[in-house]
Amino acid sequence: MAALPPYASPVQRAWYYGFRILCGLIFFFLIAPIIVVIPLSFNAEDFFTFTPGMLALDPDAYGTSHYRDFFTNPAWQQALGNSVRIAPMATLLAVSLGTLAAVGLSQSHVPFKGAIMAILISPMIVPLIISAAGMYFFYSRIGLQGTYWGVVMAHTALGIPFVIITVTATLVGFDRSLTRASASLGAGPIRTFFKVQMPLILPGVISGALFAFITSFDEVVVVLFVGSAGQKTLPWQMFIGLREQISPTILAVATVLVAISILLLTTVEFLRRRSERLRGMSPG
Amino acid sequence: MTDATAEPTHRPSPREQKEMAEQDGPMLAADGTPLKRSLNRALRAQKLRALMLIAPLLIFILVTFVAPIADMLFRSVENQIVSETVPRTIVALDETWSDHDAVPGEAVFAAMAYDLKEAAERREHTRLGSRLNYETTGISSLFRRSGRGVDDVGEIYADQFIELDEAWEEPATWTALMADPEWIADAEGTEDEDIPRFRLADGIADILPETASAYAGFARVIIDQDGDNPLEEEPWNTIYLALYRDLSAGADVSAYDGPQARRLSAAAEAVPGFESEPVSVMFEDIDEDWLDPQVWGTIDAFSSRYTAGYYLAAIDMQLTPEGIEPQPEEQRIYLLLFKRTLFMSGVIMGMCVLLGYPVAFLLANLPLRTSNLLMILVLLPFWTSLLVRTSAWKVLLQQEGVINDTLVWIGLVADNDRLQLINNQLGTIIAMTHILLPFMILPLYSVMQTIPPSYVRAAKSLGANDWTAFWRVYFPQSVPGIGAGCILVFILSIGYYITPELVGGRTGTFISNRIAFHISESLNWGLAAALGAILLGAVLILYWAYDRIVGIDNVKLG
Numbered sequence: 126m127a128a129l130p131p132y133a134s135p136v137q138r139a140w141y142y143g144f145r146i147l148c149g150l151i152f153f154f155l156i157a158p159i160i161v162v163i164p165l166s167f168n169a170e171d172f173f174t175f176t177p178g179m180l181a182l183d184p185d186a187y188g189t190s191h192y193r194d195f196f197t198n199p200a201w202q203q204a205l206g207n208s209v210r211i212a213p214m215a216t217l218l219a220v221s222l223g224t225l226a227a228v229g230l231s232q233s234h235v236p237f238k239g240a241i242m243a244i245l246i247s248p249m250i251v252p253l254i255i256s257a258a259g260m261y262f263f264y265s266r267i268g269l270q271g272t273y274w275g276v277v278m279a280h281t282a283l284g285i286p287f288v289i290i291t292v293t294a295t296l297v298g299f300d301r302s303l304t305r306a307s308a309s310l311g312a313g314p315i316r317t318f319f320k321v322q323m324p325l326i327l328p329g330v331i332s333g334a335l336f337a338f339i340t341s342f343d344e345v346v347v348v349l350f351v352g353s354a355g356q357k358t359l360p361w362q363m364f365i366g367l368r369e370q371i372s373p374t375i376l377a378v379a380t381v382l383v384a385i386s387i388l389l390l391t392t393v394e395f396l397r398r399r400s401e402r403l404r405g406m407s408p409g
Numbered sequence: 410m411t412d413a414t415a416e417p418t419h420r421p422s423p424r425e426q427k428e429m430a431e432q433d434g435p436m437l438a439a440d441g442t443p444l445k446r447s448l449n450r451a452l453r454a455q456k457l458r459a460l461m462l463i464a465p466l467l468i469f470i471l472v473t474f475v476a477p478i479a480d481m482l483f484r485s486v487e488n489q490i491v492s493e494t495v496p497r498t499i500v501a502l503d504e505t506w507s508d509h510d511a512v513p514g515e516a517v518f519a520a521m522a523y524d525l526k527e528a529a530e531r532r533e534h535t536r537l538g539s540r541l542n543y544e545t546t547g548i549s550s551l552f553r554r555s556g557r558g559v560d561d562v563g564e565i566y567a568d569q570f571i572e573l574d575e576a577w578e579e580p581a582t583w584t585a586l587m588a589d590p591e592w593i594a595d596a597e598g599t600e601d602e603d604i605p606r607f608r609l610a611d612g613i614a615d616i617l618p619e620t621a622s623a624y625a626g627f628a629r630v631i632i633d634q635d636g637d638n639p640l641e642e643e644p645w646n647t648i649y650l651a652l653y654r655d656l657s658a659g660a661d662v663s664a665y666d667g668p669q670a671r672r673l674s675a676a677a678e679a680v681p682g683f684e685s686e687p688v689s690v691m692f693e694d695i696d697e698d699w700l701d702p703q704v705w706g707t708i709d710a711f712s713s714r715y716t717a718g719y720y721l722a723a724i725d726m727q728l729t730p731e732g733i734e735p736q737p738e739e740q741r742i743y744l745l746l747f748k749r750t751l752f753m754s755g756v757i758m759g760m761c762v763l764l765g766y767p768v769a770f771l772l773a774n775l776p777l778r779t780s781n782l783l784m785i786l787v788l789l790p791f792w793t794s795l796l797v798r799t800s801a802w803k804v805l806l807q808q809e810g811v812i813n814d815t816l817v818w819i820g821l822v823a824d825n826d827r828l829q830l831i832n833n834q835l836g837t838i839i840a841m842t843h844i845l846l847p848f849m850i851l852p853l854y855s856v857m858q859t860i861p862p863s864y865v866r867a868a869k870s871l872g873a874n875d876w877t878a879f880w881r882v883y884f885p886q887s888v889p890g891i892g893a894g895c896i897l898v899f900i901l902s903i904g905y906y907i908t909p910e911l912v913g914g915r916t917g918t919f920i921s922n923r924i925a926f927h928i929s930e931s932l933n934w935g936l937a938a939a940l941g942a943i944l945l946g947a948v949l950i951l952y953w954a955y956d957r958i959v960g961i962d963n964v965k966l967g
Contacts, residue, residue, distance in 0.1 A: 158801040222466040229462025252904020254921035259477030379797040
């Protein structure tokens with residue numbers, strides 16, 4: 126696939142360029158819907174399409190009124206506030222419990238390892254609507270339905286598989302003699318963990334944390350059922366907006382969220398490439 | 410140290426070691442315990458430490474996630490509401506109702522009167538009504554009406570007893586007859602909130618079985634529900650009905666010598682002369698539907714504590730008094746929805762393969778630096794909020810949206826004949842293909858990266874043309890990636906809720922949308938749980954297949 130050899134026949138040439146055009150179109154399909162939201166969100170009017178003024182690049186056709194609405198409308202601000210209060214707490218819980226368990230799971234002798242792993246990964250496998258239904262039923266029984274902690278616990282459960290997967294993956298390459306060396310030099314298990322093990326698995330922990338964060342921050346199905354009006358998060362508010370009366374403010378919110386995703390993606394990719402480079406897996 | 414080098418210690422040969430071991434018994438550790446035991450202990454300690462590290466999370470997941478799923482599965486078969494709300498009726502139906510085409514006997518109607526009166530006071534009769542309404546429509550309103558009407562059942566006997574002796578109206582007469590004397594002593598003069606649990610007098614249940622049961626129910630409701638004292642409350646009309654039925658059935662009052670014995674035997678003598686009316690007629694006055702055997706059949710069919718009824722409903726069957734039957738034609742929706750969910754997931758999966766394969770192929774065969782750059786175009790949608798992508802599609806696909814505008818501008822579509830791209834199956838398929846495409850590309854890419862390029866070169870050097878080299882050599886090696894991606898996309902897609910809800914309209918929704926509807930709107934939680942359990946079963950089978958083919962440990966993120 127690399128480069129077209131000079132002796133390529135016209136048919137091969139046609140295939141080569143045709144294939145690239147096809148892939149270009151698919152990439153366009155992947156990325157265009159996300160990109161197109163950005164200019165639309167700067168529409169000065171309440172339309173969901175490019176106005177003639179926007180197409181003529183008339184500066185007056187562009188405006189930030191939708192962003193102003195997002196940052197001043199109390200409903201959106203409350204939703205943003207709830208998201209900012211729920212996601213970090215769920216991330217913190219998922220990362221601390223998940224890292225501890227991942228360290229336990231990576232020991233050489235763990236009884237029932239397969240079964241435990243299956244249970245810990247299950248929140249990722251079970252369709253969200255089923256988790257949401259079960260949690261709604263069960264949390265109403267124990268009085269957690271409609272509370273802040275109910276939503277945080279549900280989101281923690283959903284984020285944990287990602288932490289387990291990323292941290293155990295980093296621990297696979299972990300040199301066990303390092304902890305033994307640390308122990309032989311007199312460090313206790315806790316000191317060994319924080320001084321020796323933690324710095325080495327940190328990239329895995331951070332990308333697990335980012336996955337857990339984005340899981341909670343983007344999650345809407347479970348919070349719809351487990352939360353009440355007081356826990357209305359940003360995705361929930363967007364969901365209502367899309368289902369009932371679609372307002373252009375959603376496009377502004379979407380643009381802000383795309384910016385956040387780009388930030389998270391860059392961080393995760395940076396961490397991944399760094400750890401691959403450290404392990405000598407990739408020349409990049 | 411110098412000593413050691415000067416005089417090297419004699420090292421026993423393996424054979425000598427073996428002999429030594431045989432002479433001295435088991436090998437010993439430094440502290441003198443046998444090495445085997447000491448190693449075992451160390452291993453146990455290691456296992457315990459690992460479990461201690463895992464335990465907090467495991468408990469957390471069990472409470473916050475596994476217990477809810479178990480609760481859902483339990484709810485899909487649980488049916489205690491019928492047996493808890495109308496317990497006497499169920500017993501009476503069981504004992505006396507044999508011909509299911511006929512209206513049940515008086516005993517059943519009387520039992521229903523006691524149960525219904527109690528349930529109405531507890532405001533539980535409407536709940537039972539809506540539960541049974543899932544099975545036979547109309548029962549909900551029947552129960553709602555009867556909750557009010559049941560007050561009059563037995564009034565005819567209450568009037569006659571009071572006419573006979575005004576003391577029958579006094580709460581004290583009844584408690585003296587029915588209650589345990591110790592209970593009366595406890596309950597007398599206490600605050601209404603502190604009244605002890607009601608206890609029947611010894612032996613009264615043998616002489617007046619129905620009255621004792623009805624009165625005990627009355628006393629419990631008065632204490633728990635109203636927070637009042639039975640010593641001060643006039644009994645309900647249904648209790649007079651019970652007394653009449655007990656006495657006219659020939660209760661042996663002569664053997665009774667407790668409080669109020671004289672009044673009771675006087676009543677027993679007068680009862681044959683009472684003007685009487687069948688209980689079934691009283692019920693008919695409330696609502697004629699009570700004379701419909703089908704209503705009783707439904708109550709009887711759903712009287713057990715656990716039921717397969719929700720599962721039957723989830724596959725468009727129903728449990729009728731005659732056995733399991735298909736639902737009426739116009740109510741069969743779930744099998745259609747399951748089929749549609751599977752079909753659309755299949756289409757989305759197919760679209761993802763068609764679009765994902767070329768991209769993964771290109772990425773795997775480009776120089777790493779270029780492919781890493783292009784990979785961002787795949788990863789950005791993967792990281793972008795689901796709601797953002799769905800709202801983008803909602804905006805783009807509208808009739809006044811960007812795509813239709815562009816098509817009109819090009820001239821492919823007339824302005825007054827814009828394409829209907831959203832709120833139908835097409836909308837769901839387009840949006841979900843876009844959303845799930847990265848889940849196809851990533852596993853495909855990781856498999857294709859491992860295929861050595863020399864194989865294709867070897868095939869070409871042996872004379873294969875480009876197509877043959879690809880189809881016979883490259884493609885078979887990429888099949889595991891297709892399998893992994895397909896199962897992943899399919900699993901994710903059959904459980905999707907948000908996107909079909911927002912862009913699917915009426916024809917493009919999945920089974921999950923119906924589950925959500927039953928949880929939050931129709932409140933038929935049992936059916937929602939049964940539908941969820943079926944969906945969960947399907948996902949677990951697919952997941953098992955995924956684990957067999959790919960292995961869950963090979964899941965890669967990002």
